[in-house]
Amino acid sequence: MPHLTVHVLEDDLVGREVDLIEALTDAVVDVYGDWAREIAVVHLIGLPPNRWGVGGRPAEAPSPSVTFGIKEAAFSRPDAPEIVSRLVSGVTDAVVTVFGERVRSGVSVELVGTPADRTGIGGVVATR
Known part of the structure; x- marks a missing residue:
């Protein structure tokens, strides 16, 4: 399950919440497919x-x-470099779409891999 946490100045965010959520979700879908x-x-x-x-x-x-x-296993796939590149550029483009070109050079995207069996949902360890 992809989880994106965005830190932004409150004054910049107000009124753009829905647009940002939609743009980031679309960026994820562009890489993983509509199932995501x-x-x-x-x-x-x-x-x-x-x-x-x-x-x-x-x-x-x-x-x-x-x-x-994202799941740590994503980084060991043969196409990992391409996936990482597409996620970073897609997420950056989504942020720029909402906040404007002025932010592009400073947008940071950190991909953090979670090892298998290191997360839980509803009080139960997720096994996949």
């Missing part, structure tokens, strides 16, 4: 001004940051 639409999870975390720092001081206009959680 119903299981893609997007969390949006809006931060107030002065709660995002860069270089030891509050950032004035930081670009959104995306953490993308």
Whole structure:
């Protein structure tokens, strides 16, 4: 199950929530196929001004940051480099579609692999 967590300044996020959720979900579907639409999870975390720092001081206009959680096994597939590249570029493009070209150079996308049997749903360890 792909999980995307986006950190963005609250003032930039307000009014764009639905567009961002849709764009990120579409980016996931573009890579994995339509079956992934119903299981893609997007969390949006809006931060107030002065709660995002860069270089030891509050950032004035930081670009959104995306953490993308996927199964670790995805990184050992023969097509892993292509999948990683498509996910990073697709997620970045989705963010840019919503926030504008000004954010592109600073958008960070971190793919985090979860080993098998290291997550749970409904109090039960997920085995696949």
